[in-house]
Amino acid sequence: MSNLPPLNKLPRNLTYIELKMSKSKDLNASAAVLDYLNKQNRPYSAIDICNNLHKEFGKTAIVKACESLAESGQIKEKAYGKQKVYVADQSQFPEVDDAEVKTMDSKIVELTGKLQSTLEEVRQLESDLKMFSSCLSTEEAKIQLQETTAQCAHYKKKLAHLKDGGNVVSPEEKDKVYKNRETYVKAWKKRKRMTNDILNAILEGYPKPKKQLYEDIGIETDEDCSVKPPDI
The missing domain is CATH 1.20.5 (Single alpha-helices involved in coiled-coils or other helix-helix interfaces)
Incomplete structure (x- = not known):
């Protein structure tokens, strides 16, 4: 406790335990910031770091940690007007020649292509799964x-x-059949019209074609089944 101020010099509402906890939290914030910047190796503002650490530490603690690390030379600070960004000290990383950079760029392009291919395969599998899930x-x-x-x-x-x-079939049964048919056909046409109205309303703000919308929400039309409401 030798590095702590005398008790009579502390604010009335601040105890030694609270002060030690505050110092410990600051150290944890500094360690988290340093570890994050070294792993990411790209510039961030203090706000970005705070958000990317899922606000585990407060904004004030992150700002203090960045400034302290920059002063000690563990990270680098760059000011753009009023905006400050922080980045890992590049002297700690091995130098990379142009040939290696080109190789890495080619690898990135290759992996990006594989990622897109895999994502497309995942989308297709999800579509197949949705179809099979709706089957008996x-x-x-x-x-x-x-x-x-x-x-x-x-x-x-x-x-x-x-x-x-x-x-x-008796006349009564026949009339009943025709009446039921008329009721069902009217209900079919009404529901078809209501469904089309809803889908058209969705399509006004939907960024993809109608066919893609139908696939995304699993809509099967009468035309898909080669049927249409009969005349009454």
């Missing part, structure tokens, strides 16, 4: 197949019965 599972498909097969058998039997001169 094998067990669900088996159950649906059984139900559909049973329905087909039932309707084939009913059709055969009608062809053989069996009981025909």
Whole structure:
């Protein structure tokens, strides 16, 4: 505690423990700033450093750390008008010749191309995953197949019965079928119109084509299924 001021020289609201904690926090901020700048090896303002460290330390602590490190020569400070930027001391890094820089630039271009290719592959896989996620599972498909097969058998039997001169549909049942058909067709057209209105509204501010929007949100149109609402 020899490097701390006498107790009677401290502000009334500041104790030795608080002062030691403050000094420890300042040291931690300096170490974090120095480590960050050395790893990134590019210029940053104190505000950028504070934000990039996810505001682990306050703005004041970061500014003090930058100024202290610059004074001690551990980092370099450059002023542009009122703006100051800080960068790692370049003397600590080995020199790189032009040939090595060109090699590194070529490697960056190569890796950037691989990154773009990988991102495109990821987008395609995500699209495939979305499509498969909306499909029936094998067990669900088996159950649906059984139900559909049973329905087909039932309707084939009913059709055969009608062809053989069996009981025909009564006028009441016929009217009910036509009425239901009209209701469903109207609902189909109404929902189609409402959906198109919503999608057109989205497209006014959407930066991509309509086809891409439909793919992104998983829209399947009547045209995709080669169907259209029948006339009433």
